[in-house]
Amino acid sequence: MAKRTSLKDSTCPVARSMEVIGDCWTMMIIRDAMLGARRFGEFQKSLGLAKNILAVRLKALVEDGILKLEPAADGSAYQDYVLTPKGQAVHPIMVALRQWGEDYAFKPGEPTTIMVDRKSGKQIKKLELHAADGRLLGYGDTTIVPSTA
Amino acid sequence: MAKRTSLKDSTCPVARSMEVIGDCWTMMIIRDAMLGARRFGEFQKSLGLAKNILAVRLKALVEDGILKLEPAADGSAYQDYVLTPKGQAVHPIMVALRQWGEDYAFKPGEPTTIMVDRKSGKQIKKLELHAADGRLLGYGDTTIVPSTA
């Protein structure tokens, strides 16, 4: 009985999210998909991970509705992995992870990459948390309650 | 040679973040810490995970500077695990994960929890991505470039 414990039935949305996308390779696959990767081989070359692991992850992502298979854009008989709306919705999480990493996981001057607005080419603003009425919220200004809906 | 591959030296901030906090239990620990948990036993009871796993995760979190140990607030000889600024900075990631989970991992009507503004008690606004000049950005409006700094 050393089965990995599942948080799929937790009532906490954070737990459920982590259950689905809280895996290093899974997130890296989504990241690459957002940057345009579509084919099995592209993911494998970019990530350098074992093919069996990639196969398992891709299958899970398709089952979870984050990626979907569609006929290859280049007209070949192969298939493309493309992000569904649910997969595209991971974007803010990716941004949050990226900004935290930029701030806390790199020494000053260390080479890295940044996210820019495609139109202006300028670095995007940091994510901010706002109340329903627009007030800026910081750490400690929020709390969790059971949903009453 | 089946050592779990490390992404610590990746130049991608997302990869580095995932390396540190991209673990289900790790994130759950941070979540509980944000909700006020401080003691080993509190985490264990709340999460229901094996004590050895918890011990390993807590040690890693302290080494990574996300939690720090300090004398217990209740005056006992035990120690409290409290979030450092680096740990508090995970808050936006937590919010992003939560909002994605709320939207995509729950059936309508299923019991869950929501994050509210402590002052008004109302649910917080969804995270939005903005350009440097304030324009609202959607998925596809951003791209990644090497940092030139």
Place this chain on the structure above:
DNA sequence: ACATGTGGTTGCATTATGAAACCATCCGCC
């Protein structure tokens, strides 16, 4: 037709996870 590229699956060694048992302090109480 044949070699090569693509997209996997299978087998096996190594590593991480997890339940339960065990152990060292610490605390409250008498």
Place this chain on the structure above:
DNA sequence: GGCGGATGGTTTCATAATGCAACCACATGT
């Protein structure tokens, strides 16, 4: 200060996940 339970772990051992390499089926290029 001595005793029982709470606290905060460590150890042991079984099971599950990861990763490398080898293999395989089908598509494509020439």
